[in-house]
Amino acid sequence: MDQAMISIRNVSKWYGSFQVLKDCTTEVQKGEVVVVCGPSGSGKSTLIKCVNALEPFEQGEVVVAGVSVGAKGTDLPKLRSRVGMVFQHFELFPHMTVLRNLNLAQIKVLNRSAEESTQKSQALLKRVGLEVHAEKFPGQLSGGQQQRVAIARALAMDPLTMLFDEPTSALDPEMINEVLDVMVQLALEGMTMMVVTHEMGFARKVAHRVIFMDQGEIVEDAKKDDFFGSPRSERAQLFLSKILHH
Amino acid sequence: MLGGLDFDVIQRSFLYLFKEGMSFTLTLTLLAMTAGIVFGTMLALMRLSSFGPLAAIAGGYVNVMRATPLVLVIFWFYFLVPWIGGWLIGASEPIKVGAFVSSLVTFIMFEAAYYCEIMRAGIQSIPRGQVSAGLALGLNYAQTMANIVLPQAFRNMLPVLLTQSIILFQDTSLVYVLSITDFLGAASKVAQRDGRLVEMYLFVAVVYFIICLVMSQYVRRLQLRLAVIR
Numbered sequence: 118m119d120q121a122m123i124s125i126r127n128v129s130k131w132y133g134s135f136q137v138l139k140d141c142t143t144e145v146q147k148g149e150v151v152v153v154c155g156p157s158g159s160g161k162s163t164l165i166k167c168v169n170a171l172e173p174f175e176q177g178e179v180v181v182a183g184v185s186v187g188a189k190g191t192d193l194p195k196l197r198s199r200v201g202m203v204f205q206h207f208e209l210f211p212h213m214t215v216l217r218n219l220n221l222a223q224i225k226v227l228n229r230s231a232e233e234s235t236q237k238s239q240a241l242l243k244r245v246g247l248e249v250h251a252e253k254f255p256g257q258l259s260g261g262q263q264q265r266v267a268i269a270r271a272l273a274m275d276p277l278t279m280l281f282d283e284p285t286s287a288l289d290p291e292m293i294n295e296v297l298d299v300m301v302q303l304a305l306e307g308m309t310m311m312v313v314t315h316e317m318g319f320a321r322k323v324a325h326r327v328i329f330m331d332q333g334e335i336v337e338d339a340k341k342d343d344f345f346g347s348p349r350s351e352r353a354q355l356f357l358s359k360i361l362h363h
Numbered sequence: 364m365l366g367g368l369d370f371d372v373i374q375r376s377f378l379y380l381f382k383e384g385m386s387f388t389l390t391l392t393l394l395a396m397t398a399g400i401v402f403g404t405m406l407a408l409m410r411l412s413s414f415g416p417l418a419a420i421a422g423g424y425v426n427v428m429r430a431t432p433l434v435l436v437i438f439w440f441y442f443l444v445p446w447i448g449g450w451l452i453g454a455s456e457p458i459k460v461g462a463f464v465s466s467l468v469t470f471i472m473f474e475a476a477y478y479c480e481i482m483r484a485g486i487q488s489i490p491r492g493q494v495s496a497g498l499a500l501g502l503n504y505a506q507t508m509a510n511i512v513l514p515q516a517f518r519n520m521l522p523v524l525l526t527q528s529i530i531l532f533q534d535t536s537l538v539y540v541l542s543i544t545d546f547l548g549a550a551s552k553v554a555q556r557d558g559r560l561v562e563m564y565l566f567v568a569v570v571y572f573i574i575c576l577v578m579s580q581y582v583r584r585l586q587l588r589l590a591v592i593r
């Protein structure tokens with residue numbers, strides 16, 4: 118059996134008696150870009166956070182690069198260090214310079230030397246166009262710049278796959294593209310990506326598959342062209358018509 | 364009305380008051396503050412732990428300390444610690460604990476309860492996303508706390524921690540019940556020797572007032588500066 122990078126099998130999750138995830142099953146192959154969309158409260162962010170165990174789940178199984186996330190003996194820090202995550206609100210560490218933000222986990226988790234980390238960090242900052250801001254604090258940067266730093270910070274760990282949780286939702290409109298450009302670049306280089314987003318332009322451009330969620334269920338899991346061409350479910354049609362025609 | 368007062372006594376005892384008394388007060392304050400913040404932070408982490416018994420122990424400790432008058436705690440430690448210490452090491456007699464060590468331990472334990480509540484508020488003020496970001500990078504819980512949450516919590520709470528330390532500075536004067544020569548103790552010895560109670564106690568009040576006022580002003584300036592950084 119050819120092994121998927123991320124494999125989500127029959128995952129269910131409850132907050133008390135409220136079921137946020139209902140028997141979700143999907144896979145992300147190596148090198149694949151999968152966009153997860155759906156109305157707010159549909160569980161898409163929760164699902165993506167199950168992949169690196171930031172959210173525990175009660176039923177089912179998530180396997181990343183052959184390692185079961187929910188299993189007892191799993192070394193979670195080690196697993197997470199290979200799964201990059203980008204958050205809606207950036208979550209840069211405000212008390213550290215941009216460079217320290219990138220270096221911290223390289224030094225503490227991967228045991229890289231300070232020089233090696235700095236070299237890697239500077240190369241990545243250059244790649245996202247922010248090398249001149251290395252010594253600044255996050256608070257001195259714009260939202261778009263902060264999110265690019267956050268992407269560089271995740272990349273510094275040499276991740277096997279990247280998770281994006283609504284990376285452009287908290288940004289001013291004029292800054293969305295600078296972040297999307299970096300993500301498109303990554304996708305074209307063959308990074309395995311799972312992206313929760315409403316940016317359908319991004320999905321059209323680089324996604325291989327689109328997953329549509331509603332009320333905790335994966336309603337549609339289709340090739341990009343099929344999804345945009347002729348969504349099967351009524352709910353997906355309704356959703357698309359709402360976000361595409363305005 | 365002030366005709367009968369003799370303020371020369373201050374000048375005569377000035378060196379003694381500050382070299383003996385104030386240096387003790389400051390030493391006790393600084394040591395108790397440092398160790399109290401460290402111990403208090405540990406208590407705060409325990410209180411916030413998801414492991415129930417740990418949180419309960421820390422919570423109980425904090426509540427007992429905060430519900431007890433300081434003088435009583437000072438007495439307890441002074442009279443009980445030698446017995447408990449002796450019992451712990453299995454000695455037949457109570458161990459000898461000097462008044463300084465006893466009072467230092469007391470203030471560390473007592474103030475830690477207050478520092479704990481401050482640090483707990485500080486830790487809770489850090490958005491959950493910061494913890495998620497740390498964990499997502501592969502840091503473990505301890506590394507996330509040490510590198511991400513605690514430095515920010517400490518910085519946010521610095522003015523409150525210092526304000527509590529000003530209170531600690533005033534509270535150390537209570538060691539007079541153990542006949543220790545702190546600033547107040549020194550002054551009261553001079554006062555009784557020379558029969559100049561009013562003069563000495565007035566002077567002590569003025570000195571405490573000036574030091575606390577200067578410190579409060581500094582804390583206020585610091586608060587404004589931190590607000591700008593954030």
